[in-house]
Amino acid sequence: MESSQTFSSIPDIVIVGGGAGGLELATKLGNKLGKKGRARITLIDSTRTHIWKPLLHQVASGASDPADHALEYLAQASWHGFQFRLGTMDGLDRVAKKIHLAPVYNESGEMIIPEREFPYDTLVLSVGSVGNDFGIPGVKEHCLFLDTKAQAVGFQKKLLETLIRVNTQQRKVEAGQLDVAIVGGGATGVELAAQLHQVTRQLTQYGLDVVNPDSDIRISVIDAGARVLPMLPEHISAQVTRELAKLGIDVISQAKVTKVSPAGIEINNDKVIPAAISVWAAGIKAPEFLSTLGLEVNRINQIKVKKNLLSESDDNIFAVGDCAAFPVDENGMSVPPRAQAAHQQASFVARAICRRLRGNPEIGEYVYRDFGSLITLGRYSTVGSLMSDLTGSVKVTGFFARLVYLSLYKMHQFALHGLVRTGLLTLTQLLRRTVDPSIKLH
Numbered sequence: 001m002e003s004s005q006t007f008s009s010i011p012d013i014v015i016v017g018g019g020a021g022g023l024e025l026a027t028k029l030g031n032k033l034g035k036k037g038r039a040r041i042t043l044i045d046s047t048r049t050h051i052w053k054p055l056l057h058q059v060a061s062g063a064s065d066p067a068d069h070a071l072e073y074l075a076q077a078s079w080h081g082f083q084f085r086l087g088t089m090d091g092l093d094r095v096a097k098k099i100h101l102a103p104v105y106n107e108s109g110e111m112i113i114p115e116r117e118f119p120y121d122t123l124v125l126s127v128g129s130v131g132n133d134f135g136i137p138g139v140k141e142h143c144l145f146l147d148t149k150a151q152a153v154g155f156q157k158k159l160l161e162t163l164i165r166v167n168t169q170q171r172k173v174e175a176g177q178l179d180v181a182i183v184g185g186g187a188t189g190v191e192l193a194a195q196l197h198q199v200t201r202q203l204t205q206y207g208l209d210v211v212n213p214d215s216d217i218r219i220s221v222i223d224a225g226a227r228v229l230p231m232l233p234e235h236i237s238a239q240v241t242r243e244l245a246k247l248g249i250d251v252i253s254q255a256k257v258t259k260v261s262p263a264g265i266e267i268n269n270d271k272v273i274p275a276a277i278s279v280w281a282a283g284i285k286a287p288e289f290l291s292t293l294g295l296e297v298n299r300i301n302q303i304k305v306k307k308n309l310l311s312e313s314d315d316n317i318f319a320v321g322d323c324a325a326f327p328v329d330e331n332g333m334s335v336p337p338r339a340q341a342a343h344q345q346a347s348f349v350a351r352a353i354c355r356r357l358r359g360n361p362e363i364g365e366y367v368y369r370d371f372g373s374l375i376t377l378g379r380y381s382t383v384g385s386l387m388s389d390l391t392g393s394v395k396v397t398g399f400f401a402r403l404v405y406l407s408l409y410k411m412h413q414f415a416l417h418g419l420v421r422t423g424l425l426t427l428t429q430l431l432r433r434t435v436d437p438s439i440k441l442h
């Protein structure tokens with residue numbers, strides 16, 4: 001078996017998962033330690049490019065082209081003093097302090113990299129999360145998920161092809177032929193619904209005009225709870241529900257999904273909501289393989305961590321982001337799976353690793369700071385609540401809310417590229433908007 005074993009004495013810090021948390025961490029540690037030869041930083045990811053996950057619903061609707069936002073891991077690694085290795089972690093030997101990567105195959109099924117092992121002194125697991133189907137029959141087979149760039153691009157193609165097919169068919173548009181049902185009334189489901197409403201109107205302006213979006217496309221958001229956006233105050237959830245209703249988007253609450261079939265979503269063992277496209281955005285779980293590593297995990301495979309983000313089972317293994325179960329209260333609630341938490345935890349672990357390398361085992365405790373949540377309904381509106389130490393939760397809307405919403409992505413870009421490049425990237429994206437169509441048409 002090929003091994004990445006090298007023979008220098010500097011510490012090996014291996015980060016698995018280059019998402020919102022892992023890539024920021026690799027970049028920080030590469031700049032601080034890797035460039036100075038004080039540690040070898042290795043980032044491993046199962047894909048070759050990074051895209052910030054909260055952009056995926058925009059990619060799925062066609063409102064954003066992934067090529068405009070994708071970052072090449074190899075280039076980022078060479079600019080910031082770390083090494084990148086392509087591969088999917090599937091095993092861990094805690095005694096030998098090595099991780100195992102599965103062989104890598106190309107699209108034609110040929111093996112391009114055999115299985116490998118990587119030694120570590122410190123391991124950081126930041127492998128994110130995937131949609132949780134809760135074992136409901138038909139979800140895996142008939143729903144689209146939005147966990148990866150490939151899935152979001154697959155969704156965008158399916159939507160476009162469905163519209164093109166209907167637009168060129170000889171017969172009239174049939175009822176239900178273009179219906180989209182989204183399961184999950186959290187931020188992802190609600191934002192996707194509004195974004196789809198917007199792009200289906202834009203597509204008709206680009207010539208797909210046989211379809212009348214107002215009468216031919218029905219978008220539904222289905223949720224088991226009493227209201228959408230349960231993480232936001234009730235008045236904000238009510239406002240968003242009213243705005244969705246104004247757009248003609250159906251919000252179906254207290255609807256427990258019992259089955260999914262090619263015909264649509266069955267709710268409460270009773271009614272079927274017809275859907276040509278069904279989307280699953282109803283909760284997350286950490287990747288399955290985490291429960292096989294011999295580390296303590298919770299019921300959704302998240303690694304149980306101590307207050308300093310070290311695994312409860314191993315003081316050489318940190319976990320950050322969606323795959324970490326960091327307790328926030330006595331009732332067993334964990335930090336919510338959000339980009340802002342992954343960002344904060346990456347910063348904490350970067351400092352903790354630097355301290356440990358300086359021989360200081362006192363790394364302190366991570367404190368989760370909830371800055372609030374914002375929901376953007378496409379170009380129609382942005383609304384949410386911001387948390388302040390002085391006033392508690394403050395409702396924000398309109399242009400200011402939109403600016404704060406956009407700033408979260410800018411903070412991620414700033415952590416990866418610094419001020420000047422983030423400014424240049426923003427300018428490039430603004431300029432491209434003046435020459436590109438407002439939605440992806442291929």
Ligand SMILES: Cc1cc2nc3c(=O)[nH]c(=O)nc-3n(C[C@H](O)[C@H](O)[C@H](O)COP(=O)(O)OP(=O)(O)OC[C@H]3O[C@@H](n4cnc5c(N)ncnc54)[C@H](O)[C@@H]3O)c2cc1C
Nearest residue numbers: 017019020021046053054088089127128321322337338339
């Ligand atoms: C559509 C959508 C919209 C969202 N919107 C928001 C929002 O508006 N605000 C917000 O705060 N949060 C939002 N989130 C949640 C946010 O994206 C996540 O909380 C955040 O990305 C978690 O960061 P992470 O680093 O833990 O994992 P991720 O960013 O998911 O990265 C995980 C990485 O690990 C890699 N990986 C996985 N398994 C392996 C393996 N076995 N071996 C090697 N590599 C592996 C993956 O390829 C990926 O690059 C949204 C999520 C989605 C899906």
